[in-house]
Amino acid sequence: MMAKKKQENPEAKDLSTEEKIKEAAREVFTKKGYAATRTRDIAEAAGLNLALLNYYFRSKEKLFEIVMMEKVQALFGIIAPVINDPDTTLQEKMERIVHTYLDMLTNNPDLPLFVLGELRYQPEEFARKLGVAKLLRESALVQQLRERKKNIHPIHFIMNILGMTLFPFIGRPVFQHGAGLSQKEFEALMEERRKLIPKWAEAILSIR
Amino acid sequence: MMAKKKQENPEAKDLSTEEKIKEAAREVFTKKGYAATRTRDIAEAAGLNLALLNYYFRSKEKLFEIVMMEKVQALFGIIAPVINDPDTTLQEKMERIVHTYLDMLTNNPDLPLFVLGELRYQPEEFARKLGVAKLLRESALVQQLRERKKNIHPIHFIMNILGMTLFPFIGRPVFQHGAGLSQKEFEALMEERRKLIPKWAEAILSIR
DNA sequence: AAGTTTTTTAATCATTTGATTAAAATCACC
DNA sequence: GGTGATTTTAATCAAATGATTAAAAAACTT
Structure with a gap:
């Protein structure tokens, strides 16, 4: 159910989904602050489906705490x-x-x-x-x-x-x-x- | 329809409704920032009905701009x-x-x-x-x-x-x-x- | 290739939130 | 005190938003 990396891309030229979300979250949170950030902004910045955010990090707040x-x-x-x-x-x-x-x-x-x-x-x-x-x-x-x-x-x-x-x-x-x-x-x-x-x-x- | 003060309280011991809202808005906006502020927070801080905010200032954004x-x-x-x-x-x-x-x-x-x-x-x-x-x-x-x-x-x-x-x-x-x-x-x-x-x-x- | 697990997607939910409305209360003025 | 305007209230709306779900797609195992 929950995130467990199975394989890492042999040529790690692009990031894992989890890392893409974190990276986008870093960018958007830092630029706009917690309250002004929409989870959809993060998903869009990462070029990923919105639900993945909750799949990997459970909630906006949890993701924010990490960042x-x-x-x-x-x-x-x-x-x-x-x-x-x-x-x-x-x-x-x-x-x-x-x-x-x-x-x-x-x-x-x-x-x-x-x-x-x-x-x-x-x-x-x-x-x-x-x-x-x-x-x-x-x-x-x-x-x-x-x-x-x-x-x-x-x-x-x-x-x-x-x-x-x-x-x-x-x-x-x-x-x-x-x-x-x-x-x-x-x-x-x-x-x-x-x-x-x-x-x-x-x-x-x-x-x- | 719109706000036009008719009388000013002779003994101006408490503020007009409009000023109460502004005062509360100053307090809440300054403390939490625009995005984290709910119009209901302002209404509550002012001890007034939420609709009065829009009655006097049309929108959260307009009120914010003033502050x-x-x-x-x-x-x-x-x-x-x-x-x-x-x-x-x-x-x-x-x-x-x-x-x-x-x-x-x-x-x-x-x-x-x-x-x-x-x-x-x-x-x-x-x-x-x-x-x-x-x-x-x-x-x-x-x-x-x-x-x-x-x-x-x-x-x-x-x-x-x-x-x-x-x-x-x-x-x-x-x-x-x-x-x-x-x-x-x-x-x-x-x-x-x-x-x-x-x-x-x-x-x-x-x-x- | 079949079966299993993991990841991703589209659709939807429930709540929050800014805003509006229609009625009630209050006030100004005669 | 009655009348019309102004202010206030409770109820409600529509959109935004965080989160969930069930199904599809992809990846992995054997």
């Missing part, structure tokens, strides 16, 4: 190792945070808006599953920040570096269209920020 | 005069941008996520209506930034100051719950940023 978990991981999971690394300096960490995010955002520019937009419906649940609390309290980064600036809450600096890195993508329609930039030009600006943000972050930490 | 325009104005309109003011220094402008936003965000913490979240469906349309292009090209702020840092695109600094100011509210569930903060504590941190962000912005502009 959401992936995306939350993509947004937060990838910097955990960077933040926790005890063998890099504060400066190195900031460089790596920016690099890691900009690399990811090149392929997933609307990820932050999607994740943070959906997160408002389940703030506590996902924060718990993520273990953000631990990162924000015990990580090497936080300890280094505490040492460097003893009288300022370390979360301020995390807000700054994430804000400088992620916010341009969250406000992208405004910035890009507002400044009359092509996609290429916007991307070029983001590439510039790769080197600029760490410098700015360092300047912020060097005040006084 | 959206207000909110877009609240998010972008309020800094236009600050940005355009030819009689303030760059530093003063940055202070005022931060102050203006933090004042507004105290009462409307989920405004940025709402507006930017909805904006993705109509990126060009609203950007045009807003005249963002003009602000991002000819404003006094942009000209001052160009003079101060001739070899860096001024939009970088606008992204920075807006990112540092708005992003904490966009990622609020993560920051607040992740750091185990009460609402009061979060607000206190934001109050600290009122003085810190202008200093950081100045430091960023003073590199080299």
Whole structure:
């Protein structure tokens, strides 16, 4: 009855049905959010019959949860190792945070808006599953920040570096269209920020 | 047939029906976004019959447009005069941008996520209506930034100051719950940023 | 090739949801 | 207080939408 792959296409040139649905779901959910997404949109984007969605994933919500978990991981999971690394300096960490995010955002520019937009419906649940609390309290980064600036809450600096890195993508329609930039030009600006943000972050930490 | 106020309650202690609906719509739309909002949610939040919504505003979409325009104005309109003011220094402008936003965000913490979240469906349309292009090209702020840092695109600094100011509210569930903060504590941190962000912005502009 | 299981399809269901309608209630004005 | 306009209500509609079903098609096993 339920999905059990029997054979994998020897030449795996196209994806399995299950993977096609997931791929389409990633695309549509990320672009429009959960509520604005119709299961028919996903089926159409995948070029498949609507019933297959329920056949493989039981419900829109179940499918969404899978995608959401992936995306939350993509947004937060990838910097955990960077933040926790005890063998890099504060400066190195900031460089790596920016690099890691900009690399990811090149392929997933609307990820932050999607994740943070959906997160408002389940703030506590996902924060718990993520273990953000631990990162924000015990990580090497936080300890280094505490040492460097003893009288300022370390979360301020995390807000700054994430804000400088992620916010341009969250406000992208405004910035890009507002400044009359092509996609290429916007991307070029983001590439510039790769080197600029760490410098700015360092300047912020060097005040006084 | 259509709405025409005949009398205004002499002691305007409670709002007109029309205003009650708008108020409820502001609340629900801002909190859940357009797609996740049911007209019945709005009617319930207003304590009114569902049909009144269509009686006064014809459709969910029309009502949304009214609210959206207000909110877009609240998010972008309020800094236009600050940005355009030819009689303030760059530093003063940055202070005022931060102050203006933090004042507004105290009462409307989920405004940025709402507006930017909805904006993705109509990126060009609203950007045009807003005249963002003009602000991002000819404003006094942009000209001052160009003079101060001739070899860096001024939009970088606008992204920075807006990112540092708005992003904490966009990622609020993560920051607040992740750091185990009460609402009061979060607000206190934001109050600290009122003085810190202008200093950081100045430091960023003073590199080299 | 026959038989079995798995996958896919078209058709349909039940619920939700935005909107409408006709009647009832309220209000303005004389 | 009666009359006409305005506002409010309960009931209902039609379309959209998530989900299911039964049958057809395809794939696999022997």
